[in-house]
Amino acid sequence: MAFFTQETVQYADLGSHKLAFLLDGTESRKDNQPIFIVFPGVTSSINQWAAVYRLLDHSVPILWYERAGYSFSSPSPSPPSSTIIAKELNTLLEVTKITGPYVLVGHSWGGTLSREFLHLRPHDIAGMVLIDTVTSYVVPDPAINAVTKGVDYITVCGIVDTHKLTPEEWKAFMDEEEDPKHGAQAEKEMAQLIPARLALDSKEQLTKQPAILGDNPVVVIRAHGKEEFEKMYIVGVEMGNGTEEERRQYRQHMAEWEEKEEAASQALFGLSKKGKYVRAACGHNVQLQQPELLAGEIKWMYDSITGHSH
Template identity: 40%
Template sequence: MSSSTLPSNTSLVDIGTHSLALYSHGPEPVSSKDPVVLFISGVASSSLNWAAVVRLLSPSLRSYTYDRSGYGNSELSPREPTAENIALELSLLIEKAPISNSLILVGHSWAGVLISEFIALTGNGPHIAGLVLVDANHETMPQVLNVNDPNLWAIAEGVEFYSGLGLHKEHRLTPEEWDAFISDESTEKTKLIAEKEDVEHYAPSFETLRKKELSKKQPLLGDKPVYVIGGMRSRDWSRLCEAGVEKGNGTEEQRRHVRELISTADEKSEGLMKEFLKLSTKTELVFARESGHFVQLTQPNVVVDGVKWVLENSQISS
């Protein structure tokens, strides 16, 4: 896409090997001491899933979304999309843009791993003001809750993902934002990089992160505010399972297994969310009980509340 056809709030930032698309929202910060917000998407997802949250933020607050390599308006990277490489490219984006104000990092799903890799790479410096973790993946998740359970996905085979989750009806994007979100995910470019992330690099990223033993360095962020939001995994999986059963998918044994998986999903997920509370001495844990995994799409106000809480508590910290 040529620069003349990009949205007016877009910067193509050269990080040395290629360019990443960075989108600015809201006015420039009044002071160099004012935190700004940076949104980080989960696996196989572009910046467009944050549209409702960005729209609901205070109009005086500066925030940024960006497309990882290969998504949206960003160029493909010569690097493999491992969590470590994504964290490296994020650090280069912040440096080259440049974004000099401290960051409230808001991350969904796999961004829990990406943010941890970013902290491992850059340390707990003044560049980080706080975190909002949106049903984020903890490094121990595969040992506790298998989101890639083959029985679940055998039952969900052929079910259109967002329709199966009910997101096509419950999302809080505008019709234009939803169309852009769905259209972007259906492009061949996005499908290729999404498959690479999801199939090749998602699962190994957890063990790679655990080997860094960040858990032995807690509280990793000292007293910087960390706001943790949990979604209801059982909500998503029940809906996918129901839709799959309607198609006749799954054996009775598979269906029984998935019912058991669903019955313990929220309890296990809550335990994982509580692990994130070790990151700081100043934390808050809330649950978006009317949402599944995609809280930013169905209850964006909960994410906005998290940003407000971090802003208030980061000011107290300073």
């Protein structure tokens, strides 16, 4: 079955706009069993997750939804701040009567969004899966932006050749990426990256005692984003991008990457007394390049919470 299409989605009317969503694997869900909610990264549509959806094969209850302004969801009258996005999701759940407990799956900026939702509903969260959520994609760096201007990330970083989508899924993903409506919403989201980080930092989630999630598990997945940024640097310099100072700052960022990323990843274990660390074998977009890893960790989390065995 095709993934996120006009034939498969439902709509939640939030009053000011509608959000498209798809419920999967929920037919036999019992009241005490968790439902997973997926948060794609900044400027990203749920279409990127088609391979993960396919690999899960309806085995886990999941809410797949599209943020305002993407694919079948209408634009919101409010700016896409992390707090507003969390509140809109909360309204979707209330309107549709999709009750918890919830497990939050956040990729990149989606990790920030999932933690904002955790702030809204801390007692309803049964676990979290955080996928490369602390990378430089989260906080823009002027030097990186200058050197990589005009660099085609998808081609340079090999995603065209290494993604695991079917031709139909890839076409749906690319059609969405090229839609002017998508581009307009993506621009609005990019402006929210730094405010979102500051808003989240002010909540001091990682140092609260006792831990917010208690014994509910958190899975932290780190990818190899540094290698992608190194490839983009080479192509950017070949294109003549950036001043010498901007290139120097870029190289300095690369030199500090592993240490800072590892420290930030480990800090995420402050959310819970129970954690699991996983290293992906690919670049930042694990949902495209290593979807089997994400499907496996989602199943592991489901089994851990329910005692169910696939």
